[in-house]
Amino acid sequence: MSTMEGYNFAYLDEQTKRMIRRALLKAVAIPGHQIPFGSREMPLPYGWGTGGIQVTAAVLGPQDVLKVIDQGADDTTNAVSIRRFFARTAGVATTTDTSAASVIQTRHRIPEKPLREDQIIVYQVPQPEPLSRLEPSRAETRRMHALAEYGLMHVKLYEDITRFGHVAISYDYPVMVNGRHLMAPSPIPAFDNPKMHQMAALQLFGAGREKRLYAIPPYTSVVSLDFDDHPFRTTRAPHACGLCGATDSYLDEVVTDDQGGRLYVCSDTDHCETRREAGHTGSESPLQEAAQ
Amino acid sequence: MAYVAVKGGERAIDNAHAWLAADRRGNPDVPDLGLAQIREQLGRAIDRVMAEGSLYDQDLAALAIKQSQGDLIEAAFLLRAYRTTLPRFAHSEPVDTATMAVRRRVSAVFKDLPGGQVLGPTYDYTHRLLDFTLAAGTAPPPPATAHATGAKMQRVNDFLVHAGLIEPDAPAGTTPGDITRQPLTFPAPRDVRLQALARGDEGFLLGLGYSTQRGYGGNHPFAGEIRVGEVTVEIEPAELGFAIDIGDITLTECQMVNQFKGSKTQPPQFTRGYGLAFGHAERKTMSMALVDRAMRAEELGEDVTAPAQNVEFVLYHSDNIEGTGFVEHLKLPHYVDFQSELETIRRMRAEADAGKEAAE
Amino acid sequence: MTTGTDLPGFADPVLDAQSAFRAVLAALSCPGSIHDAGAGLTPPASLAPATAAVLLALVDGETSLAIAPTLQPAAGWIAFHCGPEIATTTLAGFVLAEALPNLAALDTGSDEVPERAATVILQVAALGSGASYTLAGPGLQHPTKFAVNGLPVDFAARWTANRALYPRGIDLILCAGGRLAALPRSVTVGEG
Numbered sequence: 001m002s003t004m005e006g007y008n009f010a011y012l013d014e015q016t017k018r019m020i021r022r023a024l025l026k027a028v029a030i031p032g033h034q035i036p037f038g039s040r041e042m043p044l045p046y047g048w049g050t051g052g053i054q055v056t057a058a059v060l061g062p063q064d065v066l067k068v069i070d071q072g073a074d075d076t077t078n079a080v081s082i083r084r085f086f087a088r089t090a091g092v093a094t095t096t097d098t099s100a101a102s103v104i105q106t107r108h109r110i111p112e113k114p115l116r117e118d119q120i121i122v123y124q125v126p127q128p129e130p131l132s133r134l135e136p137s138r139a140e141t142r143r144m145h146a147l148a149e150y151g152l153m154h155v156k157l158y159e160d161i162t163r164f165g166h167v168a169i170s171y172d173y174p175v176m177v178n179g180r181h182l183m184a185p186s187p188i189p190a191f192d193n194p195k196m197h198q199m200a201a202l203q204l205f206g207a208g209r210e211k212r213l214y215a216i217p218p219y220t221s222v223v224s225l226d227f228d229d230h231p232f233r234t235t236r237a238p239h240a241c242g243l244c245g246a247t248d249s250y251l252d253e254v255v256t257d258d259q260g261g262r263l264y265v266c267s268d269t270d271h272c273e274t275r276r277e278a279g280h281t282g283s284e285s286p287l288q289e290a291a292q
Numbered sequence: 293m294a295y296v297a298v299k300g301g302e303r304a305i306d307n308a309h310a311w312l313a314a315d316r317r318g319n320p321d322v323p324d325l326g327l328a329q330i331r332e333q334l335g336r337a338i339d340r341v342m343a344e345g346s347l348y349d350q351d352l353a354a355l356a357i358k359q360s361q362g363d364l365i366e367a368a369f370l371l372r373a374y375r376t377t378l379p380r381f382a383h384s385e386p387v388d389t390a391t392m393a394v395r396r397r398v399s400a401v402f403k404d405l406p407g408g409q410v411l412g413p414t415y416d417y418t419h420r421l422l423d424f425t426l427a428a429g430t431a432p433p434p435p436a437t438a439h440a441t442g443a444k445m446q447r448v449n450d451f452l453v454h455a456g457l458i459e460p461d462a463p464a465g466t467t468p469g470d471i472t473r474q475p476l477t478f479p480a481p482r483d484v485r486l487q488a489l490a491r492g493d494e495g496f497l498l499g500l501g502y503s504t505q506r507g508y509g510g511n512h513p514f515a516g517e518i519r520v521g522e523v524t525v526e527i528e529p530a531e532l533g534f535a536i537d538i539g540d541i542t543l544t545e546c547q548m549v550n551q552f553k554g555s556k557t558q559p560p561q562f563t564r565g566y567g568l569a570f571g572h573a574e575r576k577t578m579s580m581a582l583v584d585r586a587m588r589a590e591e592l593g594e595d596v597t598a599p600a601q602n603v604e605f606v607l608y609h610s611d612n613i614e615g616t617g618f619v620e621h622l623k624l625p626h627y628v629d630f631q632s633e634l635e636t637i638r639r640m641r642a643e644a645d646a647g648k649e650a651a652e
Numbered sequence: 653m654t655t656g657t658d659l660p661g662f663a664d665p666v667l668d669a670q671s672a673f674r675a676v677l678a679a680l681s682c683p684g685s686i687h688d689a690g691a692g693l694t695p696p697a698s699l700a701p702a703t704a705a706v707l708l709a710l711v712d713g714e715t716s717l718a719i720a721p722t723l724q725p726a727a728g729w730i731a732f733h734c735g736p737e738i739a740t741t742t743l744a745g746f747v748l749a750e751a752l753p754n755l756a757a758l759d760t761g762s763d764e765v766p767e768r769a770a771t772v773i774l775q776v777a778a779l780g781s782g783a784s785y786t787l788a789g790p791g792l793q794h795p796t797k798f799a800v801n802g803l804p805v806d807f808a809a810r811w812t813a814n815r816a817l818y819p820r821g822i823d824l825i826l827c828a829g830g831r832l833a834a835l836p837r838s839v840t841v842g843e844g
Contacts, residue, residue: 007377009666018712021673025710026767028680029823029836031790035767036475041372046617048624059677061670071628078624080301108628117682126621137604139478146763164640170632178790178838180819189632198793202681209614211475217681217791217836235635253631267628 010057010090016040020058020213024204027215032177033145034128039211049082049107050208052124056105059120059204060086065093067101072109072250072267079107098270108171110192112249112271115201117218123186125207128214130174130184150182153225161230170235176223177216185222191234191250196222239264242284244275316361330354339542339571340364344612345371346472346491348541348570365493369613376472382527385535386464389545389568390447392521396572399448400515401549407445412520413572448517449547449564458549458562478604485587485607486580490569492610494576500586500600501579509586509598513565516549520572544569546577550585555593563592657732659694661708668692672709676825679834684787684798686779689832696726702827703748703775710771711736711746718744720751723775747772752804755814755822766819769837776802779828783807789839798833800826811841 008014016038023037042050060066066086070079074096082105083094095101098111107124115121131141134152144150153174160168167173173190177183185193186205196203196216203216216222226232237251242263249271251264263284266272276285317324331338331354341353345368352371360366396412399405411417452458468483471491476484489497504510522542526535546567554560565585567577586600599605609615662668675687690701699707707730711717716739719727730736730748741747742757747770761769782801785808804810814821814837821837835841 009670011377013377013379014666014669015712015714017669017673018710019714021677022710022715023767025676025680025771025823026769028677028791029838030766030819031838033766033819036477038473038475040472041369041376041613043373045369045620046614047619047621048617050617059674061674062667071625075301076625077301077305080305084302084305107624108626126618138608139604142764165643166639168636168640170636171629187626187629189628191632200793202677209618217838219793220790235632235639237631237635250628251631252627253634267631 004089007089010060010086011042012040012054012057016054017058020054023213024055024058024215027204027213028202028217030181031216031220032175032181032183032214034207034212034214036211037213039208042208044081044085046209047126048078049105049124051206051210051213052105052107052122052208053082053085053206054208055122055204055206055213056086056103057090059122060090060092060103062090062092064102065095065100067095067098067104067270068106069104069109069111069268069270070107071252072111072271073269075269096270097274098268108187108189109250109267110188110195112266112268113274114195115199117200119201121199121201121203123188123203123205125184125186125205125212126209127172128184128205128207128210128212130182145181148180150176153182157225158227161227166230167226167232173232174225176221176225178220179223182225183214183216183222189234189236189250190224190232191236193222193224193232194234198222237264240282241266241272241275242282244272244280244285245282246272246275246280316359325358327351327354327358330357336572337362337364337367339569339573340494340576341367341371343570343573343576344368344491344493345375347371347375365612365616369616372613382529384538385526385528387523387525387541387543389519389523389543390450391444392519392523392543392545393540394445394519394521396520397445397517398515399517402448402451405448405451407443445519447519447547449549452516452549452562456561459552459558459564476607480603480607482584482588485603486566486568486584488607488610489567489580489583492580493612493615494573494579496610496612496615497579497583498575500606501582503598504582504586504600509589509601511563511565511585511594512551513582513585514549515578516547516564518544518546518574518578520544520574542571544571544573544577546574546581548578548581548585552592558592563588657728659696659729661693661733662705663692665708668705669709672705675832676706676709676834679825679832680791680823680836682791683789683835683839684785684792684796684833686831686833688830689827690830696729698723698725699729700775700827701830702832703773706773706825706827706832707734707748713737715746716744717746717748720747720749720753722750723748745770748775749773750775750802752807752810755810758822760814760817760820760822763820766821769820769822771823771825773825773827774802776800776826776828778802779826779831779833784844786842786844787835787839788842789836791836791839795842800833802826802828808841808843811835815840 019038023035027035042053044050068079068083070076086092087094098113103120105122129141134156135141157167171189172184172187173193175183175185198219200218202218205214224232237253240247243265246266249266252267254263256263331350337357338350338353341356341364342348356367356370394410397410453460471484471487522540524537524540526537528535548565549562550565552561552563565581567580569576583600587603587606589596589601672689675689679685679687690705693701693704695704711734713735715736717736718739718741741753743759747753752774758770778801780799782799784797784799786795787798788795818837823837824835826833
């Protein structure tokens with residue numbers, strides 16, 4: 001195991017790791033509650049995953065296998081950059097295979113393949129406060145969480161329904177955790193929200209710039225806010241993946257020309273590759289083209 | 293095949309870094325910039341980077357400025373990220389600015405005072421005319437010198453304190469907070485506020501300070517004193533039991549004197565706004581002192597109406613490392629969220645069209 | 653008098669701390685699950701290896717710790733390796749004991765800052781045997797049996813009172829020999 005000279009394993013000093021670890025344990029004990037922590041400056045900019053990186057650095061050990069995704073993809077530049085950071089500072093094994101990973105750091109997606117009890121998923125969180133757009137003062141939102149006073153959010157959702165006929169939030173859709181704490185799921189598409197409910201894996205959330213972290217233990221209730229007459233529902237582009245033919249995965253829309261041409265492909269690149277390796281094809285597959 | 297999945301993020305990053313290095317170096321026919329040149333000839337940039345980077349080291353600041361191609365926020369960020377990995381061996385004793393070896397000291401509230409007005413190396417009365425002799429690289433004539441008296445130069449505020457006309461210093465004693473170890477919580481005490489301002493972005497503080505002068509939370513400031521010079525930093529190792537001198541640092545201190553009409557508990561007296569920063573940083577410390585005083589509105593029973601008086605607003609937005617990271621993160625891919633918005637908009641448009649047709 | 657400071661801490665302070673932390677994290681994430689911790693540690697006789705591992709992994713100069721009288725013989729070792737601020741039971745962030753303290757008398761946090769509530773590190777005789785409880789709550793897909801030898805007879809009632817404070821409340825780490833388990837404040841504990 002090689003690590004970067006002059007720096008501690010996983011970059012952070014041990015005192016900082018202990019501080020983050022203590023905060024993580026409290027976060028697990030109070031699902032969905034934001035814990036302020038002494039977030040450190042990291043060698044990557046705030047807003048680029050410093051919270052997730054600090055959480056991962058506090059959790060990671062030499063036995064771990066790390067996967068990093070951004071927008072569901074392992075090869076987006078920021079995912080590459082973060083994966084390299086840990087390969088350099090912790091010398092851990094990395095993978096793109098969801099099922100081979102023990103720790104998955106993610107920005108904006110939850111993998112399509114259901115996670116297991118022996119996995120941990122770490123979310124990068126830009127804005128941990130679900131009420132921030134309704135009440136900018138953190139002193140005030142803290143009080144609201146203390147009192148479980150979430151009327152403001154219900155009013156906002158109801159106003160959406162009156163105006164648009166349904167809730168007009170398509171990502172970072174607020175959830176109620178363990179029936180007590182309103183929580184920002186991070187900017188994952190609402191499509192991914194149901195995966196958080198009763199997930200077998202431990203879910204950890206790090207917001208570096210806002211200096212908050214929170215957690216959802218395995219098998220915990222995570223309910224997307226809704227109303228009886230307007231139940232929560234998810235949306236995805238109504239197409240099949242052009243590469244693997246999947247009709248149930250979240251899709252990216254790729255512009256192919258300036259004539260309105262579009263191609264829809266799985267946002268979860270590992271999911272798509274796994275399916276293609278298993279023989280699944282889509283309308284744009286080379287095999288398909290060859291057949292034509 | 294119409295579409296090839298974008299691969300090669302790793303190679304793209306390597307290539308980008310190589311290009312950046314060449315771009316940084318510029319024309320190789322021009323001599324490479326030495327750190328000593330930056331340290332000696334771009335002193336104000338060094339000072340700003342040390343202040344906002346929260347690390348007093350002129351050579352590292354020079355390296356950061358070179359590495360960032362003179363992008364001072366990027367340079368401050370480099371210092372911060374380095375600083376966070378350093379172990380803490382000791383905490384310094386509070387520095388005493390009354391013992392400062394003063395290079396510059398001006399007071400706007402007295403015509404003359406013990407120790408005198410010391411103009412020092414200032415741009416204040418330069419005419420802002422581009423100096424083409426600098427471009428030619430001519431050496432400046434030697435400045436006039438005087439023998440240092442070594443006398444301690446009393447702070448202007450101390451004269452007013454003696455007369456009971458200005459609020460005294462807050463009692464010392466408790467260990468000040470440290471936002472680099474503990475997250476901000478509110479209400480934030482003044483020590484924590486001052487630390488945040490001292491690390492804060494000069495431009496942000498300038499804008500906020502300026503806004504108080506234009507009526508957004510104004511409090512009639514006078515520049516009681518601005519002093520620039522060197523102070524000694526001391527630590528007291530537990531095993532020694534006495535303080536030892538570990539070096540000198542340059543500081544700028546600004547004491548603003550502000551009108552105060554008095555409250556139920558306090559008689560009319562002058563109040564203070566305080567500014568302190570590494571290096572020669574008059575604009576920064578004057579702005580800081582204005583904002584510090586504005587943030588004391590609630591404590592002094594004044595109405596809190598203006599942005600500069602809103603402690604949470606000021607402290608959460610003064611850090612340019614946090615700000616630049618979050619503003620610039622918008623250039624990271626967001627296509628998953630954008631896709632979800634697209635679907636929502638399409639759905640809403642379809643529903644609106646369906647509603648229209650039904651109505652027709 | 654030996655202070656225990658001659659006995660070592662973690663052989664590898666970085667990796668051993670990480671693995672002890674992961675054991676506690678897994679234990680809290682799945683209440684009642686039992687995990688190995690402290691293998692290879694040789695703490696003072698009064699401390700189980702698992703107890704020592706939890707202290708080394710979580711307690712330092714930035715935390716406060718109350719040490720119950722029966723574990724005072726280990727105080728020198730703890731001071732040397734962890735260096736916490738020693739506090740009274742009512743104020744401490746961590747409470748180290750062999751008999752369950754009165755949970756209501758500890759710092760249970762506030763509604764705004766429930767995370768301030770104390771963590772009790774309780775050294776017990778055995779995990780996986782002894783009195784049996786049924787656990788339910790976050791971390792558990794189904795209600796789960798959990799056996800401990802070393803909790804007071806009225807533990808379920810005392811825990812129910814603690815659970816009623818939620819989101820305030822005490823979190824409990826149980827250590828026996830080289831193994832540990834945990835009960836976060838969110839879990840409900842029934843008899844049998």
